[in-house]
Amino acid sequence: MALSSENNLDKLLEMILSEAKKFTNTDGGTLYLVSKDEEFLNFKVVITDSLNIKMGGTEGEIKWPALKLHKEDGSQNREMVAALSALEKRIIDIPDVYEADGFNFEGTKRFDASTGYRSQSMLVIPMLNYEKEVIGVLQLINKKDTVSGKTIAFNIDDELSTMSLASQAAVAITNTQLVLDLQNLLESVVKSIAVAVDEKSPYTGGHVRRVAALAMLVAKAISETSSGRYKDITYDNDQLREIYMSAWMHDVGKVTTPEHIVDKSTKLSTIYDRIHNIATKFEVAKRDAEINYLKSIASGIDERKKIELKKYFLNSIKQLDNDFEFLKTVNIGGEFMSDDKIERVKRISQIKLIQNGVVSYLLNEDEVKNLCIKKGTLTEDERQKINDHAIVSFKMLSALPFPKKLSKIPEIAGAHHEKLNGKGYPRGLTAEQISLEGRIMALADIFEALTAADRPYKPAKTLNECKKIIDFMIKDGELDGDLVEFFYDNGLDMEYAKKELKPEQYKSDI
Known part of the structure; x- marks a missing residue:
């Protein structure tokens, strides 16, 4: 069983519960994970084969209230069997929940009454990580006799095999959560840097976020289309995340751009307007x-x-x-x-x-x-200093040891000022050298800049005005005409406008 090879947490949790059910020939089960504050057990996967119930995991979040590990007075919640298993780090084997003393099975009984089900045998196993900390609980219900199909009690072999599986599962979950935590940390650091760059100027705040939103809008639409030029292109979650991160980091080089140039709202502006x-x-x-x-x-x-x-x-x-x-x-x-x-x-x-x-x-x-x-x-010297941010961005990103799944970030982010005619910057790439993802970034950056209402040197353009300017850029060999056509044909401009622009910028286009 390749638990360690699955890096999608939802799929992993489903796999763990399914394997535990298979090992013990069980009809149903629930997998809980301990909350970050270690005060609750959150429902993550619920399966009951005979009722055709499958909840959580890849099916979506379970909205049921979490189980409290402690009562309001701070004492341990020893009445809930899953909570007790987590608190005492021990297996609990119950032949028949209706005859068990000391536990509160009111929720189980209400479930039975509403579905016609009969919960009987139950095996509850804590999942301990390598530090012997409980990270979750497996709860299996109604072991079935392989011959008669009748519900029977769990045995010692079930306990041993499931405990072994729970140990492997805990390690796999911990590793997967660690990877996710590192990914989230990286994404948060990147966003913090991007926000800091944007906040250098009151006129560019939000630019990076909006470019990321536009880039993802286009990338997802391309990935989902089943016809036309892009019908054979599909981006998986890792590739979409790579595009998303590229967008958030495309202007990181502006950290070196003098603020008085970024903020130059008039020709005579320095630290004040002369x-x-x-x-x-x-x-x-x-x-x-x-x-x-x-x-x-x-x-x-x-x-x-x-x-x-x-x-x-x-x-x-x-x-x-x-x-x-x-x-x-x-x-x-x-x-x-x-x-x-x-x-x-x-x-x-x-x-x-x-x-x-x-x-x-x-x-x-x-x-x-x-x-x-x-x-x-901007003067030519000032414009060159602004343009330098692209090469600085490319150099900064190229120096970072991105994992393989994010290795194209420097190329994608660094292409947002490149042009198909080879007259862009910083590297003067030709059409053949600019990837589709780089073209998406260029379109997102241009469209956001044209429609932005917070630029000091120009008023925000309407969608009609943008289209005319972008059409000229296509004729001049700067932007990808096929990509722009896809953008407009799929209504992505209007979808973005309704979320980010002022009504007067797009209402005449509806």
Whole structure:
């Protein structure tokens, strides 16, 4: 019996109870596990062959109340036979539960009354791990005579064989739970790191979680489809978990990205928005214009000249106000900045100021450079620092000793900025080098970024707007057109939208 080879806990528990029933030729049985706080026995598997009952295990969680190991006053619950077996770490053999003294079998009798069953012989065996700690209890009911089929009492051979099985079962359960605990620990650590990275910026909080949700939505749909391009692709639980973990770790490299770049909501933002500095300089320019005007008036010029100077002064103030409003708009950033606007920024930058007798210009070189960013809010240097997170992520993940089942995580996570045309980063992979899982990650990352409502540099897109942008990306050879078609044909965009987006982003698409 290969208990040690089964790593699915639910299947393992079913296997243990089934084998125990088979060893003893028993009609029914229950397998309990001790709760983490060691105060309860939780029902995990219940089987009664003659009633065609099979509950728990792979059939789903049993909702029955757990058995208390201790009463309200703290004393041991010695009335429940399974509890007593666990508390005293001993086998309890009862020929007939209706004739047994000292135990509370009211639950058993109610079950019998409601089903017409007759519980009789019972064998209860504690499962002890290698540290001699009770981790669960096996309870077998109604041993059957192999000839007559009648219910008979259990014997010493049943006790010995079942005790041996219980020992092996306890080791197998402990090992399986240990693996699950380690998996859960790894997943929790990964999520904690991802949340920490997201929380570096108030504008990206939740990004990693949403990318993971999208990636799993697509992967599960592909695995479940029975037609089309992906009908022969199936992901088992380990492969789905690998994709899920990859999504949670895809941006881990952002831990090295400066926060002021991640948070750069306007072109002039550093630790604060320098548009306020420029506003002050515009006020200085307006002050200089007014001083020059007043000096000219005071020089004794005629009325006609005064009228011309006043008109020139007011037009100058109006132009400065218009120029500042223009720079405020430009500072916000956007999808595209025309050459005409760039030339206007440069012209404005040449306005001279006089401060403390020193002549300077309205905009310095760095302000001009930032205000002339053609798309978004980042300079090329800043964008490269943002892009560097992908190679840092790949390097960090490649250095980790992932188990075989998770060995593709660096490749999958590291592909979220790769493009089929080979123009992506960090490795410039070609279409042939990017796996389906990597393509799923790229689509999830793009779709989340386009629809996210918390980005400082752009408003959230509607589903219609996203589709148009993604269609252009397909035409440019960046995204997998077949995968995107599957995504939309199966309504995955709408399924995601209803859970994560604002109603105004998708209601017009319904």
